[in-house]
Amino acid sequence: MTRALCVAGMREHRSFLRAAVRNPRRIGAIAPSSRRLSALMASVVPATGRPVVVELGPGTGAVSALIAERLPAGGRHLAVEVDPHLAADLARRHPTIEVITGDVRDLDRLLAERGVTSVDAVVGGLPWSLFDAADQHRILRRIADILAPDGAFTTFAYTHTGPMRGARSFRSALEAVFEEAQISRTVWRNAPPAFGYICRRPRPGSPVAEPRAAAAARSGRGIA
Numbered sequence: 410m411t412r413a414l415c416v417a418g419m420r421e422h423r424s425f426l427r428a429a430v431r432n433p434r435r436i437g438a439i440a441p442s443s444r445r446l447s448a449l450m451a452s453v454v455p456a457t458g459r460p461v462v463v464e465l466g467p468g469t470g471a472v473s474a475l476i477a478e479r480l481p482a483g484g485r486h487l488a489v490e491v492d493p494h495l496a497a498d499l500a501r502r503h504p505t506i507e508v509i510t511g512d513v514r515d516l517d518r519l520l521a522e523r524g525v526t527s528v529d530a531v532v533g534g535l536p537w538s539l540f541d542a543a544d545q546h547r548i549l550r551r552i553a554d555i556l557a558p559d560g561a562f563t564t565f566a567y568t569h570t571g572p573m574r575g576a577r578s579f580r581s582a583l584e585a586v587f588e589e590a591q592i593s594r595t596v597w598r599n600a601p602p603a604f605g606y607i608c609r610r611p612r613p614g615s616p617v618a619e620p621r622a623a624a625a626a627r628s629g630r631g632i633a
């Protein structure tokens with residue numbers, strides 16, 4: 410590794426740690442994704458044509474860099490990041506990425522404002538297990554609704570979070586929203602070890618598939 414790359418990596422770690430200290434529940438991680446996990450996440454980005462790719466929660470840009478490497482000329486890479494410091498830093502370092510400072514809960518509006526109505530790949534780096542079940546389902550539904558028919562969605566989870574309630578509800582939401590939700594092998598070279606979900610073929614939107622928490626939140630009622 411060259412000295413310049415090493416310094417850039419240290420800077421990225423420092424910036425990530427600062428963001429985690431500012432708001433630990435929003436970051437939900439101790440370090441940026443490793444190159445191996447990032448490559449798995451970016452593997453669904455089409456390498457030909459002029460694809461539109463949306464990245465959720467790019468953080469310090471570990472996965473963004475791999476998406477940018479793979480994206481063909483003429484492709485479009487939009488990244489939605491809620492932390493304004495991280496967003497500004499990413500935009501400065503990667504001028505070709507359309508960085509949007511915003512909350513993924515507003516995904517449809519943020520994309521519509523930029524004329525995006527269909528996307529070829531969605532790459533998610535969000536701390537899903539920290540979101541409540543209603544938000545998990547609602548955000549996944551929005552991703553499914555905007556994906557092109559042959560599009561794909563990838564995201565990851567840390568192996569140790571498996572038994573947590575948030576991780577379990579996220580798995581159920583994935584299965585409710587996508588016909589295919591494939592789980593990758595564990596990526597041990599990541600801190601902490603993680604695995605990926607590779608999802609295709611969104612199910613048509615259906616209130617039947619919506620968990621009770623999400624339905625109750627939408628209607629303003631509590632859950633019995």
Ligand SMILES: C[S@@+](CC[C@H](N)C(=O)[O-])C[C@H]1O[C@@H](n2cnc3c(N)ncnc32)[C@H](O)[C@@H]1O
Pocket residue numbers: 435436437438440441442465466467468469470471472489490491492495511512513514533534535536
């Ligand atoms: C676990 S970090 C992942 C960062 C990066 N993708 C990586 O793999 O190294 C989660 C990222 O999601 C962002 N995030 C959390 N909640 C968000 C939300 N509601 N909307 C947009 N970004 C969010 C955090 O600020 C953070 O950058």
